[in-house]
Each structure stands twice: as structure tokens, then as C-alpha cells.
Amino acid sequence: MMQASFSLALREIVRFLRQKNRVIGALATPVLFWFLLGSGVGRSLVTPGFRGRLDYLTYFFPGIILLIVLFTAIFSTVSIIEDRREGFLQGVLVAPAGRSAILFGKIMGGTLLAVFQALVVMLLAPYSDHHPDARVLFHLIAMTSLLAVGLTALGFLIAWPMDSTQGFHALINLFFVPLWFLSGALFPAGGAAEWVRTLMRFNPLSYGHEALQGLLATKQGQPLPIDLSQDYSIICATTLLLVMACAFQVSRRS
Amino acid sequence: MAESSLWAVEAEGVGYSYGRKRVLENISLRVEEGGMFCILGPNGSGKTTLFKILSTIFALQEGEVSVAGRSLRQFPTPVRKKIGVLFQNPAVDMKLTVRENLRFHGNLYGLDTHDLEKRINKSLEALGVEDRGGELVENLSGGLRRRVEIAKVLLTRPSILLLDEPTTGLDPAIRSELWSIISGIRNTRKLSVLFTTHLLEEAEPADEILLLDQGRSVASGKVADLRSSLGKEYVRLGTYQPKKLAARIRKEGEIEVTAEPASVKVVPVRGLAAPLAIKLWRQYNKEVTSVTLCRPTLEDLFLQKTGRHWSSTPGEF
Numbered sequence: 001m002m003q004a005s006f007s008l009a010l011r012e013i014v015r016f017l018r019q020k021n022r023v024i025g026a027l028a029t030p031v032l033f034w035f036l037l038g039s040g041v042g043r044s045l046v047t048p049g050f051r052g053r054l055d056y057l058t059y060f061f062p063g064i065i066l067l068i069v070l071f072t073a074i075f076s077t078v079s080i081i082e083d084r085r086e087g088f089l090q091g092v093l094v095a096p097a098g099r100s101a102i103l104f105g106k107i108m109g110g111t112l113l114a115v116f117q118a119l120v121v122m123l124l125a126p127y128s129d130h131h132p133d134a135r136v137l138f139h140l141i142a143m144t145s146l147l148a149v150g151l152t153a154l155g156f157l158i159a160w161p162m163d164s165t166q167g168f169h170a171l172i173n174l175f176f177v178p179l180w181f182l183s184g185a186l187f188p189a190g191g192a193a194e195w196v197r198t199l200m201r202f203n204p205l206s207y208g209h210e211a212l213q214g215l216l217a218t219k220q221g222q223p224l225p226i227d228l229s230q231d232y233s234i235i236c237a238t239t240l241l242l243v244m245a246c247a248f249q250v251s252r253r254s
Numbered sequence: 255m256a257e258s259s260l261w262a263v264e265a266e267g268v269g270y271s272y273g274r275k276r277v278l279e280n281i282s283l284r285v286e287e288g289g290m291f292c293i294l295g296p297n298g299s300g301k302t303t304l305f306k307i308l309s310t311i312f313a314l315q316e317g318e319v320s321v322a323g324r325s326l327r328q329f330p331t332p333v334r335k336k337i338g339v340l341f342q343n344p345a346v347d348m349k350l351t352v353r354e355n356l357r358f359h360g361n362l363y364g365l366d367t368h369d370l371e372k373r374i375n376k377s378l379e380a381l382g383v384e385d386r387g388g389e390l391v392e393n394l395s396g397g398l399r400r401r402v403e404i405a406k407v408l409l410t411r412p413s414i415l416l417l418d419e420p421t422t423g424l425d426p427a428i429r430s431e432l433w434s435i436i437s438g439i440r441n442t443r444k445l446s447v448l449f450t451t452h453l454l455e456e457a458e459p460a461d462e463i464l465l466l467d468q469g470r471s472v473a474s475g476k477v478a479d480l481r482s483s484l485g486k487e488y489v490r491l492g493t494y495q496p497k498k499l500a501a502r503i504r505k506e507g508e509i510e511v512t513a514e515p516a517s518v519k520v521v522p523v524r525g526l527a528a529p530l531a532i533k534l535w536r537q538y539n540k541e542v543t544s545v546t547l548c549r550p551t552l553e554d555l556f557l558q559k560t561g562r563h564w565s566s567t568p569g570e571f
Contacts, residue, residue: 007361015349091345094309095362096334253313 001104004097008105009112012076016113026071026117031124034064038128061128062212063185065140066205068121069114069148070180074172076110077155081165099250103156107243110152111145118144130216139215139228143235147208150239151176156246183209204238207231262287262322262414262446263308269316270303277303278469281317285414285448286461290440293450294457294552295466296564301450302342304466305418308448309339322413335363338412342419344399348392352383352402355391356409363410370409377405381435397428404435408443415439417449421456433459454552454564465556472559477552484550484558487527489520489534492544499541503534 016022038057083089092102122140125132132140158175162168180186182196183205189197200206207230214226263285270278278300285291295301306312308319310330319326321333339345346355353374360370378384381401391399400420407415417436421429437459440447449460457463457477464474473480493499493516500513503520509530510521522530527547535545553564 003364004362007358011347011350011358014354015347018349086348087341087343087345088347089345090311090341090343091339091359092362093311094334094337094339095359096331097362097364098331101362253311 001097001101004095004101005104005108008092008102009109012079012106012109013113015079016076022075026068026075026113027120030064030067030071031121033067034060034128058129059188060186061125061130062209062216063180063183065118065121065144065212066147066183066185066209067180068117069144070151070176072114072117073110073148073151073155074176076106076113077152077159078165078168080106080156080159081162081168084163100247103243103246103250106156107149107152107246110155111148114148114152115141115144118148125216128216131220132216132218133220136215136218136224139224140212143208143211143215143228143231146232146235146239147205150204150235150242153239153242153246157242157249160246160249179203179205182206184213185209204234207234211235260287261285261320262289263291263319263448264321265308265317265319267317268304268307268314268319270300270307270312271315276469278307281464281466281471283464283471283474285446287446288440288444289446289461290437290459291446291448292457292460292463293448293466294452294454294463295450296452298468299452299466300469301452301466302418303469305416305450309337309416309418310334335410336413338407338410338415340403340407340415340417340420342422344403346391346399346403346406349390351388351390352378352394352405353387355402356406359406360409365410373409377409380408380439381405396424397431400424400428400432401435404439408439411443412445414446414448417447419450419452421451421453454556457552463552465552465559467556467560473555480552480555481550484554486521486550488522488548488550489527489531490546490548491518491520491534491538491542492516492546493518493541494543495541499538502541503538 016026034057038055038060041056041060043055080089083092089102093099095101119141122132122137154175155172158171159168182200182203184200189200189206192200210226211228211231214224214228218224261284263283265281265283268278268281269276281300281304283291283293293301293304303312307314308321308326310326310333314327322336324332324336326333347358350358356374356377357370360373361367365373374387375384378387381404383398383401383405386394386398386402391402394402415436420436421432424432433456436447439445451457460477462474462476463480465472491499491503496513496516496518500511500518503509503518504511508523508525510523512519520530520534521527531545531547535542556562556564
């Protein structure tokens with residue numbers, strides 16, 4: 001099964017690299033968002049929730065990393081619908097590797113792509129006044145990977161029963177976008193209305209954002225300013241739950 | 255169950271429902287080892303559902319199926335290793351090259367990586383596409399894509415080939431090319447072949463057929479036996495006024511006459527069709543545009559069993 005999963009993951013990566021527009025779209029869009037929105041808002045929103053240098057370009061940076069992971073998860077799972085429609089998926093379904101191989105292949109492929117892109121964008125970190133060292137980088141990769149697995153699994157869960165990409169995009173807008181809005185990516189919980197703050201507290205993605213934000217704000221050689229154990233455990237638990245839900249879903253044959 | 259290994263595929267009492275909608279009812283079939291079996295039916299007859307059950311995509315709801323002597327219900331994985339499946343829509347990745355597609359397929363089946371390259375070369379050669387290995391599948395023509403797909407399926411050396419409407423979307427020249435490729439493979443590799451089609455002429459070369467209509471088996475058996483069970487040869491007279499002509503001919507006696515769109519079918523009750531044809535041609539020379547001596551076809555079989563014309567079945571053409 002591992003051979004099959006690796007092969008599926010490799011296929012994802014080859015397909016991604018072969019579609020030049022996708023490479024540009026996946027990297028340039030978030031960076032453009034960051035630069036335009038970050039520079040546009042500038043210092044207009046200075047609230048107690050902001051850490052470090054108090055401008056929006058800095059604040060928005062962890063949110064952009066999150067957005068990259070989110071975009072990649074969406075793009076790599078929407079291909080399930082295309083694969084199903086074009087007939088490719090049927091060929092995989094009748095192979096002895098089993099259906100879970102498809103799930104793990106997709107997740108592995110989506111995660112590798114997401115982490116790779118997040119790392120490329122993190123090269124811009126110094127421009128946002130972040131200077132991650134090796135220890136911080138390790139945590140950043142670990143947290144991004146966990147988030148990528150979880151979000152790819154969520155995308156998979158939505159895409160698997162669908163037969164049209166339009167329907168998928170409609171649901172994505174309903175699910176993923178608010179999830180990202182309410183993660184602290186755009187604004188800190190501190191200044192938000194009470195009910196929004198409650199929603200943010202129940203949004204697992206908030207903990208991912210919190211971790212990324214805390215990690216990126218760590219100055220070289222300094223101890224981590226936040227305790228990551230809560231963030232890790234919430235993200236791990238959610239991710240595990242989503243992967244299990246996916247495994248259950250693919251094992252059901254019509 | 256030792257006896258069952260004589261059959262490449264054996265299905266007994268297969269039933270299937272989508273929710274409350276019943277689409278297959280008590281279907282049984284047996285594909286001989288090395289045989290060519292056709293599931294023939296108009297659109298909506300349930301043949302694709304049956305195909306999806308046999309190819310392990312759909313779970314078996316009712317009945318039993320065994321492939322190469324292995325129960326589909328109990329041993330889906332060994333069954334999957336035995337079958338090579340060709341779907342209506344090509345199951346190849348357009349964004350990958352021919353060789354990458356085959357390599358991917360080999361990995362899905364857990365083939366040894368060292369052995370895989372050799373197998374890929376052999377498979378591509380067998381289908382005459384060895385010089386296309388580096389091309390993206392999206393740049394190939396429909397016919398070549400089909401060849402690549404067959405090369406892909408043969409990579410795992412299946413003993414049974416399952417094909418779902420394999421000629422859909424191909425032009426007539428490529429259709430016949432595809433069938434000659436399939437029969438070539440069948441002979442050299444001793445493969446059993448099971449395919450579905452809604453085209454009557456494609457069913458003719460099969461050893462045996464199963465005729466499906468509205469989820470039920472209407473007839474099954476060897477094509478020649480089914481034909482002879484339908485009875486005699488008959489005469490078809492082409493005419494612009496079938497009803498009028500039929501009424502006149504009916505008076506001759508000792509024949510069965512049916513008016514059909516643009517023709518009249520005349521079946522001799524006694525004697526042979528050939529002399530009857532000559533007699534009718536002479537007698538009704540002015541009204542008749544053509545005379546054809548016919549053997550009962552699968553189309554007649556369908557008409558006899560369902561009371562409907564093949565071409566008037568829903569969704570057809």
C-alpha cells in the first residue's frame with residue numbers, strides 16, 4: 001500500500017509542477033494579498049493583540065502562511081472530483097492497493113506541496129520583521145505539516161462525494177473562508193465582538209494561527225513566548241479526527 | 255467450489271438497488287476460461303451497474319460472484335489482481351506521459367520496480383506505442399489513448415479483461431482496430447474477455463451473450479444458439495407503403511407478414527425463404543424497392559423478448 005500511496009503523492013507533485021499557472025497562483029496570490037493588504041492597512045489597526053513591530057504587514061504574515069496551506073489543500077483535493085469525472089479514479093479504485101491508499105496518497109501529496117510552498121514564502125519572513133532560527137523553523141514545519149494534513153483531509157471529506165467542481169467551490173467558500181477569517185489571520189481576537197471571539201475560540205485553526213504567530217515572533221536565541229503544547233494537542237486531535245472521518249468515508253462502497 | 259475454477263467469472267443471482275430504485279434483478283452469468291462474453295443492453299438496462307459490481311467498484315449487495323474461482327465478497331484484493339479493467343472513460347492521467355502513467359499503474363499494483371521498466375517496454379511494444387513513451391497523454395489522439403490504456407492494463411498480466419463500452423467516442427475505423435487488438439491479445443495471452451456494449455453489431459463476435467433489459471436478463475447463451483432458437487430465415491421487402499403491401503401479401507397464405515417502418519417482413523411457415531424471396535420479387539415488382547434474405551439477428555431476439563424495437567429503446571441514438 002505504501003508504494004501505491006507514494007506513487008499517488010508523486011503524481012500530485014508532478015501534476016502541480018507541470019501546471020505552471022497553478023504554481024504561480026498558489027504562491028503569488030497569497031504573497032500579493034499579504035503585500036497589498038498588509039501595506040494598505042499599514043498602521044491603521046493597532047490593537048493590544050498585535051505583537052512585535054506594530055504594523056499590519058507583520059501581523060498578517062502568519063495568516064498568509066495559513067492561507068497558503070489552505071489554498072494548497074483546496075487545490076489538491078478538488079482534483080479528486082476531476083479524477084472521478086475523467087475516469088482516472090475508477091482505475092485506482094479497482095487496483096488491489098485499496099481505497100485508503102488513495103486517501104494517504106492525496107494527503108501526503110497535498111501536505112508536501114503545502115509545506116514546500118509555505119517554506120518558500122517563509123523566506124520572505126525577514127521582510128516582515130520575523131527572523132526564525134533552526135528551532136523555530138522546526139516547529140514551523142511541524143505545525144504547518146499538521147495543519148496541511150488536517151486541511152487536506154477536510155477538503156477530501158468534502159470533495160469525495162461530489163461530482164462537480166462548482167459545488168465544491170461553493171462549499172469551500174462556506175467552510176474554508178470563514179474558518180480562515182476567524183482564525184486570527186486577519187484580525188486579533190482581542191478587539192473583536194464577544195460572539196466572534198467565542199467562534200474564534202472554538203475554531204481549531206485559531207490555535208494553528210496562534211502557534212505560527214508565536215513562533216514567528218520569537219527572536220533568535222530567545223525562549224518561545226507561548227506554550228505550544230495546547231496548540232499542538234488541539235491541532236493533532238482535530239487532524240486525527242478528520243483523517244479518521246476520511247478513512248471511514250472512503251471505505252464505504254456504494 | 256472446485257468446479258467453479260472452470261469459469262473465469264461466475265455470477266449467481268446478482269441484484270442491486272440505488273436506494274429504493276431497483277436496477278438489477280437476479281442476474282446470473284458464466285464466462286468460460288478463454289471465452290469472450292458480451293453483456294448487451296440498451297442504455298439504462300443496468301449493464302454498467304453490473305460491470306461496476308464485477309469490477310469491484312460497487313459492493314455486491316445480493317447474490318454471489320466469483321472470479322477465477324475466488325469469491326468477490328470474501329477476497330476482493332486477489333480478485334483485483336486477476337482482473338484488468340478498461341472503463342468507458344479513459345482511466346489515464348492526461349498530465350502525465352505515457353510511461354509515467356504505466357509506471358504509476360505498476361506501483362498501484364505493487365509491481366517490483368526493477369521488473370516494472372521491462373514490463374512497461376514490453377507492454378508498449380505489444381501495442382505499438384513504444385515510440386510514444388515520453389509524450390503527454392493529453393497530446394495523443396483518442397485511438398492512441400485507448401492503446402496506451404490497454405498497454406497499462408496488460409502491465410499487471412491479468413487473466414480476465416473487463417471492458418465497459420470500450421468503443422464509446424471512437425470513430426468507426428478506430429473501433430474495428432480496437433477489436434482486432436483485443437482479439438489479438440486474447441489469442442496470444444489466453445485471456446478471458448467480458449465486455450458491455452449497446453451496439454448490436456459489437457455483440458456478434460462474442461462466444462456468449464447476456465441480453466439485459468431494464469435490469470433483467472432477457473436472454474443468454476451462445477449467439478448461434480440464440481439465433482437458431484429464433485427460428486427461420488425470412489424475407490424483408492423494402493417499400494414506400496409497408497401497410498398496403500403487407501395487406502396484399504398476407505392473402506398469399508402460409509406466411510407470417512409484419513409491416514415495419516419502410517419494410518415488410520415475411521416469414522415462411524413452411525419451406526425456405528430463398529424461393530419465397532424470388533417469388534415475391536417477381537410478383538410485387540412494382541411496389542418493392544429491395545428484397546433481402548435475412549437470418550434472425552440479435553435485434554429480432556430483443557424484439558421477440560421485449561416486444562420493443564432495439565432502436566426505440568429509451569436513450570438510444
